[in-house]
Amino acid sequence: MSDKIKALALFETTLADKITSSADAMTLVTGTDKKGTELSGIYGLTLDEGNSNEEFIIATIAATAVTGATRGIDVADGVTEVTALKYTHARGASVKITNFPLLGIIMGYINDSNALPAPLKYDTDVVISDARDLVYKSYADAIATTGITAFAVSDAGGITVDVNSGTYVVNGYVGTYAGVSGQSLTDDETNYIQFKDRALDINITGFEDDAIPLATVICASADISSVTDNRPFITYTDIKDSSGLERDSSGIYIDLDTASILEFSSGKLSFPAVSSHTDNTAGYLTGGASAQSAFASWAAITDGSFRFKIDGGALQNIDGIDFSGDGDMDAVAATIQSAIQTATSSTETCVWDTDHFIITSATLDEDSEISVLTTSTGTVGTDISGAGVADWLDADTGNGTATQGTSDHNKAIKLDTDGYIGTELAGETPVNDKDVTNKKYVDDNVKEVDKLNGVGKALGVKEYWNFAYPFILSTDVPSTNFWVVTTSAVTASLSSISISCASDANNNILSNGLWIDTWTGGKLKFNTTKEFIVEFGVKIKAPGAETQGFGFTSSGNSFYSYNTSNDDAACFTIATDGKLYAHTSESGGDTHTETEITGITLTDMNTFRIEYDMGNATPQVRFYVNGVLEATITTTLPSARPNLILLGIGSSGNTGDGDDMLMTQPNFSIEK
Numbered sequence: 001m002s003d004k005i006k007a008l009a010l011f012e013t014t015l016a017d018k019i020t021s022s023a024d025a026m027t028l029v030t031g032t033d034k035k036g037t038e039l040s041g042i043y044g045l046t047l048d049e050g051n052s053n054e055e056f057i058i059a060t061i062a063a064t065a066v067t068g069a070t071r072g073i074d075v076a077d078g079v080t081e082v083t084a085l086k087y088t089h090a091r092g093a094s095v096k097i098t099n100f101p102l103l104g105i106i107m108g109y110i111n112d113s114n115a116l117p118a119p120l121k122y123d124t125d126v127v128i129s130d131a132r133d134l135v136y137k138s139y140a141d142a143i144a145t146t147g148i149t150a151f152a153v154s155d156a157g158g159i160t161v162d163v164n165s166g167t168y169v170v171n172g173y174v175g176t177y178a179g180v181s182g183q184s185l186t187d188d189e190t191n192y193i194q195f196k197d198r199a200l201d202i203n204i205t206g207f208e209d210d211a212i213p214l215a216t217v218i219c220a221s222a223d224i225s226s227v228t229d230n231r232p233f234i235t236y237t238d239i240k241d242s243s244g245l246e247r248d249s250s251g252i253y254i255d256l257d258t259a260s261i262l263e264f265s266s267g268k269l270s271f272p273a274v275s276s277h278t279d280n281t282a283g284y285l286t287g288g289a290s291a292q293s294a295f296a297s298w299a300a301i302t303d304g305s306f307r308f309k310i311d312g313g314a315l316q317n318i319d320g321i322d323f324s325g326d327g328d329m330d331a332v333a334a335t336i337q338s339a340i341q342t343a344t345s346s347t348e349t350c351v352w353d354t355d356h357f358i359i360t361s362a363t364l365d366e367d368s369e370i371s372v373l374t375t376s377t378g379t380v381g382t383d384i385s386g387a388g389v390a391d392w393l394d395a396d397t398g399n400g401t402a403t404q405g406t407s408d409h410n411k412a413i414k415l416d417t418d419g420y421i422g423t424e425l426a427g428e429t430p431v432n433d434k435d436v437t438n439k440k441y442v443d444d445n446v447k448e449v450d451k452l453n454g455v456g457k458a459l460g461v462k463e464y465w466n467f468a469y470p471f472i473l474s475t476d477v478p479s480t481n482f483w484v485v486t487t488s489a490v491t492a493s494l495s496s497i498s499i500s501c502a503s504d505a506n507n508n509i510l511s512n513g514l515w516i517d518t519w520t521g522g523k524l525k526f527n528t529t530k531e532f533i534v535e536f537g538v539k540i541k542a543p544g545a546e547t548q549g550f551g552f553t554s555s556g557n558s559f560y561s562y563n564t565s566n567d568d569a570a571c572f573t574i575a576t577d578g579k580l581y582a583h584t585s586e587s588g589g590d591t592h593t594e595t596e597i598t599g600i601t602l603t604d605m606n607t608f609r610i611e612y613d614m615g616n617a618t619p620q621v622r623f624y625v626n627g628v629l630e631a632t633i634t635t636t637l638p639s640a641r642p643n644l645i646l647l648g649i650g651s652s653g654n655t656g657d658g659d660d661m662l663m664t665q666p667n668f669s670i671e672k
Contacts (some may be wrong), residue, residue: 004117005058005105006041010034011097015047016064023087024059024069028095031063043256044101049094050401055088058101078104079114133563151177151231152545153215155224161217163193163200168212170198184377185224191217200315202377205397217303280407283311283369287357288399290391298323298332303381306393309371311363317378318343333357336393341474359560368405372397464533464669469511469647471497471665484508486556487648496537496664499649507659508556508650524645524670526554526568526638529615529667531671534647536608537664540567543602544578546659547652551583551610554643558583559650565592568638570612570621574602582623586638595631597623605662614639615671 011034016027031039039061044302047055056078059069072085078101108114120134128135150166165179175198185191189204197210207213213230285308292298304321321339326332329352337350340359347362348370361368373385373395384392386399396399472482486508491498499509524532538550549559551571562573565585573583573594580600585592600606609624619639623631647666651659 004042005102005103006043007099008033008039008043008097011039013095014095015091015095018091019089019209021071021088024067024071026059026066026069028061028064028066031061031065043444044098046071046096046098046100047089047093048087049096053089055085055087055089056098056100073101074104076104077108078102078434079108108657148545151195151214153214153217153227153229155227156182159187159219159224161185161193161224161227163214168195168198185217185219186375186377186380187219187222187542191219193217195621197312197314201315203374223336278406278408280364281368281405282361282364283367284358284360285370285372285395286401286403287359288386288391288394289355290399291356291386291394292353292390292392293329295326295332296327298329299326300324301382301384303377303379304384304392305379305381306373306383306385306395307376307378308373308385309369310346310348311361311367311369315371315374316343316396317376319376319379319381321384322606333595357395359395363405365405365407369402372400372402463672464531465672466667466669468665468667472477481514483509484512496662499553499661499663506560506650506652508555508648510553510556510646510648510650526552526641526645527614528645531615531669532612532645533669534610534666536666537605538572538608538649539605539662540574540602541660541662543574543580544576547576547651548659549573549583549659549665550608550649550661551647552645553648554587554638554641554646556648556650558585559648560652563592563594565590565636568641568643570610570633570638572597572608572610572623578602582621582633584621584633584636584638586636586641587643588638588641589635590637593633593636595623595633597625597630600625605664612645 013028016029019026020196021225027588033039040063042058042060045057045066047053047057049253055071056073056075057069057071058073059066063082070081071226072082074080074085105114110117122136125136128139149164151168152164154162156162160182162181163179163183168175169178177198178193178198180200183200183202185202186204192203192205192207193214193216194203194207194211195203196208201208201211207230213232216228217224218226252335260641270273300323302322302324302603303319305317305319305325307315307317309315321407323332326335333350333352336357336359337348340348340350340672343361347612349360349362351358351360354415359370361370373387373393374387374397375383382392385396386392386394387396390397400514474475486506490509497509499507524530532552534552536550540548547560547562549562549571551558552569553559553571554568555566557566558571562575562581562583565587567585567587569583569585571583573581575581580597580602581594582597583592583594584608607624607626609627611622611624613620613622614637618634619637620634621637622629622630623633649661649663651661653659
């Protein structure tokens with residue numbers, strides 16, 4: 001009662017009737033103040049002031065009626081009821097309103113012996129400047145609204161929220177989150193909004209370790225019923241699943257049973273060593289055996305959805321999956337695979353295996369993983385994760401099993417007892433390009449494989465004779481010269497030759513055979529099974545002025561017409577439209593093949609290479625330009641022809657100096 005005592009000046013009256021020391025009600029003679037206003041409320045009273053039975057009371061007064069009186073108020077604190085201070089008062093005893101109980105209570109507030117019954121209020125907003133000033137609600141609200149907005153979650157209408165931008169610190173890394181507007185939530189659920197792995201994350205199960213809680217939002221009947229702010233505004237340590245680190249109530253520790261990158265031995269931590277290589281594996285998710293196995297049920301779904309993480313990345317929604325038209329469970333799995341690949345732009349796979357689905361990551365390492373599935377936070381449609389009302393994929397928490405990928409990443413090589421890399425790592429026969437091998441394999445298999453004079457390395461392990469064929473045109477050289485010139489003006493050095501037609505006629509320069517391989521002077525022919533390779537440079541002054549060609553031939557006919565079969569040939573030809581071709585022909589079968597080669601500037605000096613390989617399991621001719629394989633021809637080959645293999649260059653006629661050609665000294669490799 002003392003909490004609401006009113007103050008009133010100069011009120012005095014008398015008792016209308018006698019009261020005993022225990023009475024808690026009485027009647028006054030008058031009940032209005034000096035302004036004529038009836039008394040109403042709780043007041044402090046003095047009865048029989050100045051007499052031996054003087055008494056302080058606190059009571060409720062309504063006009064002349066006094067009720068609920070607290071008698072014998074302590075003269076020290078103005079609050080406590082003291083029995084010894086209660087007296088009997090006669091009719092006509094004086095009654096005065098006193099402020100003593102109120103002053104005693106106020107002193108109790110000041111002296112910290114009484115608690116304030118209600119909040120203190122300023123008359124108007126005031127300037128808060130001193131550190132000891134009491135702040136008021138609107139001042140604090142203004143700070144909360146304008147001063148601490150980072151990551152604040154607010155109702156955006158329906159079952160969507162806005163999340164403010166903010167700066168965060170994770171493992172000492174300072175980053176900035178851009179915020180999001182209109183983020184969808186799950187209806188009729190409690191949504192836990194958190195910041196995890198440097199991205200916004202929402203689930204309906206609870207806040208997770210290694211995440212910053214932001215808000216709890218309860219949705220019901222397509223509306224948000226409450227938003228609870230859970231922001232702690234502290235930094236945290238993000239422990240990765242594959243690190244081998246764990247936590248409990250006492251702190252963070254290394255779990256040596258599951259650590260993938262550390263070993264503990266002789267009181268020391270070290271990287272694990274391997275004596276044999278294990279192929280990297282991909283992480284995968286195995287769905288439960290309760291998955292929907294009737295493809296017809298799947299075919300009725302046009303809006304399937306689920307949510308998951310790939311390789312430890314951010315959670316993502318896979319929505320709008322259309323199974324209509326799927327005629328078996330393999331087709332259902334293919335539809336899921338296509339939806340995932342479309343969302344990730346990667347090559348994840350999904351297969352149906354007897355009674356369950358398997359979704360596999362595209363990466364091959366220890367970070368490779370596919371998480372269990374949850375309900376989409378986007379356009380849910382039909383929830384096929386298994387977390388909804390039906391099993392469908394049956395790959396949600398408790399049903400799906402996520403298996404982490406593996407690799408030898410971060411592991412050291414363990415030497416054998418002799419201090420060498422063991423044969424498990426350095427195998428007898430290497431298989432992959434990056435395999436470590438041993439000296440014996442190198443000694444036995446990789447020797448004399450280089451082809452000299454710029455021709456390069458052989459395909460496969462072979463040995464070759466290597467030689468150059470210089471441009472010697474002197475008539476003093478025996479056997480009718482090295483080269484035979486037809487209707488051309490030739491300027492030659494040992495290393496290169498320039499050819500210009502002397503008349504308007506077909507012209508060429510051809511080698512006089514290339515390789516004597518019998519005691520009687522027999523030369524290499526097109527029906528050889530030896531691999532025969534040539535490499536040289538050619539520069540054309542005006543491609544397209546005439547038909548031109550260069551390479552292996554039995555005569556010069558292939559240089560006069562780019563697509564002829566008048567001779568046996570494996571050469572490059574240039575048509576009158578300036579196009580470059582890889583050309584093969586067999587004169588006996590009157591057949592030929594041309595494959596166009598593009599992107600070559602023929603007026604530059606280019607390097608051309610022809611590999612005539614009839615001993616291959618698939619007989620073929622390979623054509624290279626500037627080190628790039630441009631064409632492989634396996635048809636119309638002169639492999640059965642007994643004609644000599646000649647090398648030459650030529651053109652169909654003379655149009656001014658437009659058919660001028662420059663050729664470097666050819667370099668050859670012939671299989672031993």
